[in-house]
Amino acid sequence: MEEQKKDVLILAIETSCDETAAAVVKNGREVLSNTIYTQIKLHTMFGGVVPEIASRKHIEKINIVIETALKEADVTLEDIDAIAVTYGPGLVGALLVGVAEAKALAYAAKKPLVGVHHIEGHISANYIEHKELEPPFLCMVASGGHSHLVLVKGYGEYEIIGRTRDDAAGEAFDKVARAIGLGYPGGPKIDKLAKEGINVEIIEFTDYVQPNLALNDKNLDANYFQHKPYLDEFVQSRNLKLVSAGAIHLEPMSVFSKKIKDLKDLPDGARVAIPNDPTNGGRALLVLQSAGLIKLRDGAPITATPQDITENKKNLQFSELEAPQLPRSLEDADISVININFALEAKLNPKDAIFTESSDSPYANIVAVREGDENRPEIKKLIEALTSQESKDFIEKKYNGAIKAAF
Numbered sequence: 001m002e003e004q005k006k007d008v009l010i011l012a013i014e015t016s017c018d019e020t021a022a023a024v025v026k027n028g029r030e031v032l033s034n035t036i037y038t039q040i041k042l043h044t045m046f047g048g049v050v051p052e053i054a055s056r057k058h059i060e061k062i063n064i065v066i067e068t069a070l071k072e073a074d075v076t077l078e079d080i081d082a083i084a085v086t087y088g089p090g091l092v093g094a095l096l097v098g099v100a101e102a103k104a105l106a107y108a109a110k111k112p113l114v115g116v117h118h119i120e121g122h123i124s125a126n127y128i129e130h131k132e133l134e135p136p137f138l139c140m141v142a143s144g145g146h147s148h149l150v151l152v153k154g155y156g157e158y159e160i161i162g163r164t165r166d167d168a169a170g171e172a173f174d175k176v177a178r179a180i181g182l183g184y185p186g187g188p189k190i191d192k193l194a195k196e197g198i199n200v201e202i203i204e205f206t207d208y209v210q211p212n213l214a215l216n217d218k219n220l221d222a223n224y225f226q227h228k229p230y231l232d233e234f235v236q237s238r239n240l241k242l243v244s245a246g247a248i249h250l251e252p253m254s255v256f257s258k259k260i261k262d263l264k265d266l267p268d269g270a271r272v273a274i275p276n277d278p279t280n281g282g283r284a285l286l287v288l289q290s291a292g293l294i295k296l297r298d299g300a301p302i303t304a305t306p307q308d309i310t311e312n313k314k315n316l317q318f319s320e321l322e323a324p325q326l327p328r329s330l331e332d333a334d335i336s337v338i339n340i341n342f343a344l345e346a347k348l349n350p351k352d353a354i355f356t357e358s359s360d361s362p363y364a365n366i367v368a369v370r371e372g373d374e375n376r377p378e379i380k381k382l383i384e385a386l387t388s389q390e391s392k393d394f395i396e397k398k399y400n401g402a403i404k405a406a407f
Helices: 040-044 051-072 092-109 118-129 169-179 187-196 210-216 228-238 278-290 323-331 340-345 377-386 389-399
Strands: 009-014 019-026 030-038 082-088 113-117 137-142 147-154 157-163 223-227 242-250 253-256 271-275 309-311 317-321 335-339 365-370
Touching (some): 009 051, 009 092, 030 051, 040 051, 051 092, 082 092, 082 118, 092 113, 118 147, 210 223, 210 365, 223 228, 228 242, 228 365, 253 340, 278 335, 317 323, 365 377
Parallel strands (some): 082 113, 271 317, 271 335
Antiparallel strands (some): 009 019, 019 030, 137 147, 147 157, 223 365, 242 365
């Protein structure tokens, strides 16, 4: 009788740039889990990755990322056959975090340690995406800092046909995206806009007032930095004629709990923690209204408070706290309504939220234009590019549900 082959499980660790990632892969072709902590928001303000910040965040997040990957794959470290880690090329400090972690785990668990070349990892990802793929084949690698044309002769056997001497394609995309105001990273958006033939000139601002004034004065054709409630309040207070041309992405507010798994189990008189600032407090109440827990009075403003509640069947008791402190309130409150950025900083998994703000929330980031310009052909093309299926797929894959497409 033929002996059944045992599945080989690899714990893979990646920290070469600005994302802390861990995955459990079975037999080199099937991904059982893939956990990523992204630092995009931290680096966006700088227009690119800051190595020192990346390294510090890797140190903070790597343990929880690995624990989550093992948990989602429903395996333990004892079940793992080997540990693989990216050893380069990449940011030196960031790489050292991953390598040190992998070495420690391999030593403690008495598992083989496999160093993986960054570019070889990109090439090998094709075996996961295309499970029937076998060498030989020609591969184009367009990574963030390196672009290669590689002939894959066999497993682990490569011939470099050519490579970039200056910026790689991925890095060039990011630089162009930053220059035209699409943010970091901007690969999918740049690709779409280039195909549409749109020429864009960027003007940078350092506050949240001048972009709308410049747009109103026809010094800009569009801006992309605000949500609609902010725009509406701004134009009303200054008597401007600016409108939203479309919602692009949402950083959702979510309900978390350490005491219940479903809002149906929320007890009568439950303690509910919400932000104490007017905009986020009102937004949290709207989230709870969407969840069917309360009703606000007709015409309640976006700065609604608990005093605007007209129906509270569960007699919820509200505590208003500083938004950054809300994750800590989970020890005492039955539920807390938390901004996703503070949830991520507190190592909360967005997937553990028991209710999340819908993608049609008015708090999605929008593209603003002058009234009537939303029908201009170039503005329509811009919105089409930003709301394309490619952009949606990118948001969903890149942020793993933490940030949502709003279209």
